[in-house]
Amino acid sequence: MELIPVIREKVDRLFEFLEERTGIVAEQNWTCCLSCGIAAMQKEHPGKPYVFYHAQDNETWYNPNRKILLVEFSDYSTAADFCNAALDIGIELDWSGRMSERIGLVVRQ
Numbered sequence: 001m002e003l004i005p006v007i008r009e010k011v012d013r014l015f016e017f018l019e020e021r022t023g024i025v026a027e028q029n030w031t032c033c034l035s036c037g038i039a040a041m042q043k044e045h046p047g048k049p050y051v052f053y054h055a056q057d058n059e060t061w062y063n064p065n066r067k068i069l070l071v072e073f074s075d076y077s078t079a080a081d082f083c084n085a086a087l088d089i090g091i092e093l094d095w096s097g098r099m100s101e102r103i104g105l106v107v108r109q
């Protein structure tokens with residue numbers, strides 16, 4: 001059973017919801033890597049809460065061995081909003097709740 005088309009649509013919906021209905025900047029496939037992504041967020045959206053995953057994470061969609069899409073976030077409150085919205089949409093999470101770890105979205109079983 002291929003889950004990707006369904007979960008992809010849900011993840012698109014999640015990021016669109018955050019962009020349109022909250023003050024959170026939400027970007028998919030954002031820059032090449034984690035450090036560039038954080039720097040670009042701080043430069044282009046200074047002081048704003050954000051979530052994103054970068055181009056290397058984006059490979060998760062195409063690699064059958066990768067089950068978790070990792071998402072970076074700006075602060076704990078944003079992480080909580082992101083997780084609540086994801087759960088509302090029906091996306092399974094894989095996250096310790098620690099600030100030092102990115103939030104995982106389960107995209108394959």
Ligand SMILES: [Zn+2]
Nearest residue numbers: 032033034036
């Ligand atoms: Zn980079």
